[in-house]
Amino acid sequence: MKQKMKSCCFLLFLEILILLSGCSSNDNNSANTLRIGVALYTQDDTFISSIVQNLEKLAQQNENQNLKINITIMDGKSNQTTQMEQIDQLIRRGCNFLCVNIVDRTAASVLIDKAKEADIPVIFFNRQPVAEDMERWEKAYYVGSKAEEGGKLQGQIVLDAWLNNKNIYDKNNDDTIQYVMLEGEPAHQDTLLRTEYSVKTLTDNDIKVEKLASDSANWSKSQAINKTTEWINQFNNNIEVVFANNDDMALGAIDAFTNAGLDIPLIVGVDAIPSAIDAIKNGTLCGTVKNDAYGMASTMLDLILKLYNDEKIDLNLQDEHYLWLQYEIITIKNA
Numbered sequence: 111m112k113q114k115m116k117s118c119c120f121l122l123f124l125e126i127l128i129l130l131s132g133c134s135s136n137d138n139n140s141a142n143t144l145r146i147g148v149a150l151y152t153q154d155d156t157f158i159s160s161i162v163q164n165l166e167k168l169a170q171q172n173e174n175q176n177l178k179i180n181i182t183i184m185d186g187k188s189n190q191t192t193q194m195e196q197i198d199q200l201i202r203r204g205c206n207f208l209c210v211n212i213v214d215r216t217a218a219s220v221l222i223d224k225a226k227e228a229d230i231p232v233i234f235f236n237r238q239p240v241a242e243d244m245e246r247w248e249k250a251y252y253v254g255s256k257a258e259e260g261g262k263l264q265g266q267i268v269l270d271a272w273l274n275n276k277n278i279y280d281k282n283n284d285d286t287i288q289y290v291m292l293e294g295e296p297a298h299q300d301t302l303l304r305t306e307y308s309v310k311t312l313t314d315n316d317i318k319v320e321k322l323a324s325d326s327a328n329w330s331k332s333q334a335i336n337k338t339t340e341w342i343n344q345f346n347n348n349i350e351v352v353f354a355n356n357d358d359m360a361l362g363a364i365d366a367f368t369n370a371g372l373d374i375p376l377i378v379g380v381d382a383i384p385s386a387i388d389a390i391k392n393g394t395l396c397g398t399v400k401n402d403a404y405g406m407a408s409t410m411l412d413l414i415l416k417l418y419n420d421e422k423i424d425l426n427l428q429d430e431h432y433l434w435l436q437y438e439i440i441t442i443k444n445a
């Protein structure tokens with residue numbers, strides 16, 4: 111009996127040891143295990159989920175006899191305090207790298223200092239910290255797309271569609287675009303710059319625009335349905351263009367017009383998630399701008415593997431911290 115208790119205790123002790131030893135419990139060959147801690151602003155975001163799926167798939171493909179790649183994902187639940195605690199946990203658990211999709215992009219300095227103290231390179235992605243924070247440490251990186259570029263390309267889609275089909279889209283024949291803007295989270299670089307540069311592309315091309323309304327729907331389809339329904343009630347059938355800072359919100363706008371039994375105006379999104387590509391194919395979405403989820407995942411992993419193997423970083427690192435992905439216009443022509 112005593113013996114049994116003893117071995118039971120020993121097993122429990124072993125289990126705790128294994129749990130404490132790494133980012134997860136199934137790696138005991140620590141010499142060859144690369145541990146990546148991934149902290150997400152929320153797990154409940156279509157685009158972010160697709161980056162993570164790509165990262166997991168690529169990590170698996172890069173495993174071999176000598177290398178196990180272990181990824182631990184933390185859901186920040188849109189709370190910066192929660193995310194900071196998760197970063198502490200990932201550091202305590204012995205992760206070799208941190209990939210951070212930061213909740214509040216103005217809060218990066220504390221996080222970078224933590225990583226620096228533990229000497230764990232930190233790769234931010236999709237949610238861009240302010241430049242002066244990035245300069246705190248040479249092992250702080252950012253992988254993402256240039257927000258204003260996304261806005262410009264979205265504006266370009268609207269410009270082309272408007273010029274080609276003004277007779278359809280200019281409902282009140284006043285040679286002016288009456289638009290509404292579905293914005294992402296306030297203060298997100300993609301919200302600020304996509305909003306600004308999409309419209310600027312039109313005005314730079316001498317297109318007259320009239321903003322009917324602009325408001326945040328926090329990247330969310332359901333919030334976008336509600337917002338757009340409000341606007342449909344407010345502006346009757348006078349909305350000619352809907353700019354959405356991302357595809358989920360663009361799809362929400364399409365639903366709102368469909369629910370109201372109205373014709374769908376010119377709607378554009380950003381991301382090129384699969385459901386948006388379907389919407390382009392069936393003619394409800396005019397176009398989107400591809401935000402390269404696969405490219406972000408593969409760039410992060412490339413960088414990690416180079417650093418892990420002490421190889422020269424021959425990636426296109428700009429200003430010592432930044433790896434940029436290209437946006438791309440997607441319309442019926444190339445969907």
Ligand code: BGC
Pocket residue numbers: 155156157158236237298300329355356357358380381401
């Ligand atoms: C994407 C959005 C996403 C957001 C999250 C943006 O770049 O376009 O779909 O919700 O990032 O940070």
Ligand code: CA
Pocket residue numbers: 280281282283284285286287288350
């Ligand atoms: Ca008009």
